[in-house]
Amino acid sequence: MSHVTEAPVVLKATGVKKYFAANAGLGKKKYVKAVDGVDIELHKGEIYGLVGETGCGKSTLGRTLMMLTEPTAGDIEILGQNVAELRGRELKDMRRKIQMVFQDPYTSLDPKQKVGDILMEALEIHGIGTREERLEIAMDIMHKMGLRTEHFYRYPHEFSGGQRQRVGLARALILNPEIIVCDEPVSALDVSIQAQIINLLQDLREKEDISLLFIAHDMSVVKYISDRIGVMYLGHLMEEAEGEALFADTLHPYSQALLSAVPEVNPHVHKERIMLEGDLPSPMNPPKGCVFHTRCPYAVERCSEVTPTLKEVKKGHRVACLRYEN
């Protein structure tokens, strides 16, 4: 699937940092370094899977890219425009281009609005079409997401989780975005429903050439869907490669541990499970040097002094680890 890496870049983040101020008592200001210098590129028509354990900053990165919070540092370029410079009308137009699907289908829909109104409101905000035209567009997208006409007049609480997620997807799609950020779109759903939603997403990519940033913690889902995968740990991007390459040739010790935790379907294949020592360090006080050195089985002294940067070691395969430098 190397074709995607040659496709034009639709989203580019450079050195994005997001710190949250946290009070450490008695006037001491501390910062939770949720995202600490991430470079990421999304190509047209690509599905980029972003994985990492809970609290590694992947959702924060997603929200920052969505312009829901301002980055502490770094630049975000969407479709060639630096979003920090956008104001008012321009910003509103830019929002049309990048949409989001949320994790929890139970809180992502306004309980007081009927599904049809939720969808039509997106069009109304951008002044698209007349009332009748909006109804038609909304109806159309609903059908494409496998919802029935009668669902148009129903309240979110009358739906199942999977159906709600379809509504969430319809809402993200109705403005014809070029990029969709999916923040764990299936982790709140049943496994059978997960497959439906994932197939829908793949269809979308194929038929609409939409680029997807797929944030998840479930490696098997990400493996199935992604063209490229990025592995995050404690606010840093540790490794990035094309899907197959990452699984076939895992370089970073953290990725190795993460991948070894994916259950194997074939009972005859015996997998070596790499257990990580210790706990996830606090993002308020991340380790010096390589953030992973406290738990890394290969850590040497240099790891606690030098912070590795993401370097391309093979074609399309980038890794942030001192073992692969030089």
Next chain:
Amino acid sequence: MTKTIDSSFENVYADDRTEMKSEELKQLRKRLSKEQQEIKYRRFFGNKAAVFGLIIVCTVIFLALFAPVISPYDPLELDTVNRLKSMSTEHLFGTDTMGRDVFSRVMYGARISLTVGFTVGILSGFFGMGIGLYASANAYADNILMRICDGLKAIPSTLLAITLMAVLGADLKNVIIALTVVNIPNMARLARSRALVIREQTYIEALRCLGAGRLRIVWRHIAPNIISPIIVQVTFVFASSIITEAALSFLGAGVPVPLPSWGNILNEGKGVIYQAWWIVLFPGLFTALTVLGLNLLGDGIRDFIDPSSK
């Protein structure tokens, strides 16, 4: 116009794709909203206590509205010959210290009590919600407004109301103003705390992603989602204002005599409670019943207006 997404998706409900005429759509919409209404009504009427509350409240409202028709006497008419007469067919609830018909006075008193309760409920709900929403959206205003509310809440509400009445003067209008001021802080706090919860919901974030402006988010999404606890609170304020008004009138700081309110009937009867207990019994009973009815109704309304509550 936007380009619509290519329609080559495999459709799960293919036969449902057949173009629906707008007439049919209207029908469908009507049918579904009727269903949704029915569920609501069933939920409300399935709640025995709420129905009981509704009946009480409706009865009292009916009595208040038709007080001139129902009352056999003028509530202000003095009849000094027939003072402190016990209950009889002539005077259903007996007569008071000046020979006025207690039944008629209680009926007319319902008008005053309900007017005060209703107006105070609505006004404090309206202002409380406005202040609460504003505070939830603006951190600077929030600090100031909430400190004012804290200040007002630090004073016991009856005491505050009496003080306000002393400043404003005894008058029906001033009773309403005083009680509204007393009730706004609670209402504003409630609205604010609910709004802060709603603000954190993912659907607000989704709206921001869609490009919705602040006003749209506050008025079209946060306000409708905080209104149900507000309405419930309004019914409780309605009830408590009736009590507070009665208390104020009882203390002589409320609705000025000779206008009958349940509170000042109680006040006038308290001196003769051993000779003529009916003077305090009936207005007291009506106050208690109405307050009970409103409280039961309030609980029922909450279930009724929230589409997602079971």
